[in-house]
Amino acid sequence: MNFLSLNIQGLGKKAKKEWVKDLCHKNKVNFLTLQETKMEKMDMFCIKKCWGNMAFDYVHSDAVGNSGGILCVWDPNSFYKESVTISDSFVMIRGVWRATGLKYMIIAVYAPHEMKGKYLLWDYLQCEIKRWDGETVVTGDFNEVRHKSERFGTMFYAHEAKVFNTFIADSGLVEVSLGGSKFTWCHKSGSKMSKLDRFHVSKNLLNTSPNINAITLARYLSDHRPILLREISYDYGPIPFKVFHYWFDMNGFNNLVEVAWKEYPGNDSNAIRYFMGKLKFLKSKIREWNVTRRLADNLMQFKLIKDLENLDAAVDRGEGKDEISCIPKSKSGWAVEGDENSKFFHGMLNKKRSLLNVRGVLVDGIWVDNPHEVKNEFFEHFSSRFQHPGTKDATIVNGFFLTGEVDSVMSSSYKGSILVNGVNHGGLNLKRSLTQWGDPLSPFLFILVMESLHLSFQRVVDAGLFQGINIGEGLVNISHMFYADDAVFVGQWCDRNILRSFHVL
Structure with a gap:
């Protein structure tokens, strides 16, 4: 199944039709939803210009004033329509996907800007989704975001986002992770961006079709990016052997x-x-x-x-x-x-695998989903992260006690491996510590490593093999301190303390 959803604004008629036709042809689309601010009157010839041939069925909602119109087109050999509900803000199609025999309700949304209109729309759609006995796909321009990170240069309203998230959860829907660009709408000035277009599907659909994923396509002259929902699997190679x-x-x-x-x-x-x-x-x-x-x-x-x-x-x-x-x-x-319970647990595993799998990676603004290229990008990234940073050893501050900063405790003999979707893409030499400036994983990795280092060093101190510094007439003994992303060892000045420190490391 290949669902293409796009919102077209500011395009000439001829350019618009040729662009849509090209997108459908390249991506082998069998279901198209199109939203437009001022849609011209629909007829068979007009849709043929967009679709590319006469093998289609369609329904549409006309534009009302400044309210956008919606057009849904599909291949009747792929999808059989049973019933339709049309509104100013959505088109709802119920039918059967011929390849699987499963019942589908496909909803193309063009949500209003006013919050009151959105509330009414969410309530109605939630009731219809709960009544439906089958799979559900909801797509389109929702004119709403789910999180603050999905807006740039525009105001974020937490209450409206909460209402939207509640509608998604209560309807039993799951958002399909969107690869490619972070935002789907961009102001012509480039100063404002939002993620307004997305796909939501019923939870069971991810269980039965774990290879479903979504990507953004080229924006061309429109201010919205088309989004494509597709069922495609990439072979990343054999996963490491597992023992059950x-x-x-x-x-x-x-x-x-x-x-x-x-x-x-x-x-x-x-x-x-x-x-x-x-x-x-x-x-x-x-x-x-x-x-x-x-x-x-x-x-x-x-x-x-x-x-x-x-x-x-x-x-x-x-x-x-x-x-x-x-x-x-x-x-x-x-x-x-x-x-x-067997079907339930297998479905849960399939859904988790679908949500966690790496579908692709953005490289210099280009979405890459070829397995070999994706694995290479991860390998090159972490290889550069763990390359040798230069020499930096422990230093002695004065003659009373020693203090050493742990910055690079790994030698060239340490090995690491890169796993992408569970597949090993070769090993690399670790010549640099895990606590690196700018790496978002550093704080978490630092905590894991420091916990182990603390336990190891504390055993040495408890055994009397390392002499720390007594403070307050011996009430407090300090031997090591961890803070931010640093570790400092404090102790009496002697060769034994220095040797014990290096032995623990």
Whole structure:
């Protein structure tokens, strides 16, 4: 499914039609929603100019004064229309997506500017969405933002945003993450920008279609960017091998791991490489076992289905109604179909994966979604972050106590890896500390590392291996202090304290 939603203002008729036609053709659009301030009278010829051919069905809402009109066009081979509700602020289409047989309600919105009109619109749409038994897609120009960060150069009204967010949550909708530009509307002067256009879908749609994502397209001459909702998956390569806990409860798995670990044929003299080789060998053996296990499970499932069919036939003949027959049937049904929560939990995992996956990255103002290019961008970014910053060692301030600033505690022997959507994109040498100015991850990484460093150093102090400074007649002993993004060690001036500090690091 490819939904294209755009708001056209300030374009000539010919340029507008050619631009829309080109967008539909390039993105293989099978559902188009178009909002325009002053839309000309709709006819088949006019829509054909935008769509590109005569294979379409459509509905529209006429412009009323300065209130915008809405046009929805779709490929009847992809979507079958059952009913339509038309208003000045929206067009609501109910039907069936032919490829999946699922019922869809697609709502194209062109929200009014006045807050009172928005309240009435949110209330009505919420009631209709709750009544609908199927999937929902809501798109268009909402003339509202959800967060302060979605406005630039214009006033943000917290109450209006709260009402909008409440409508989304109470309607059971989820916003599809929008890749590309941060803002979808821009004033011609460039001094004001907002995110007004977006896609919201029902929660279950993300469960059943986890590869749905949205991007912004080129703005051209309009002040709104088109937004495209598409179902597309990119192969980032095989994810790292995972071990599932339930495997350890299966007969033969523990023995398989033990035998594979002992049978490793490698003889590398380097301990790390030898260990990695054993892990790779074990990984291959577990994969072979997993393939065999799945084949056995499929055969068992096929046998259980046959048993269920035989039991149903026996019940129809009036035989096998005793309790002994019902017990294996219930067990067989659970093994074949799973319990009532299986679908729910699988759906939750699919939705979480859909929301957290990296769809692309903005590089010099251009949206890049090719998996190889995306992984390279992440690798180059973190490689530059962790390159060698130069030499900066601990320094002695005076002869009474030592103070050292921990700025670069990593050596070239430390390795790191870049994971994009769970896929390893190679390792890199870590030649720089985690506490770097300008990196938004630094405070969090600093906290994680400093917590471990504090525990390690405190054990040394408690054991009397590092002598700190006593303050207030020995009531307080200071050995190390952490603040902002720095760590300072304070202690008596002696060789032992210096050696202990470096040993802890």
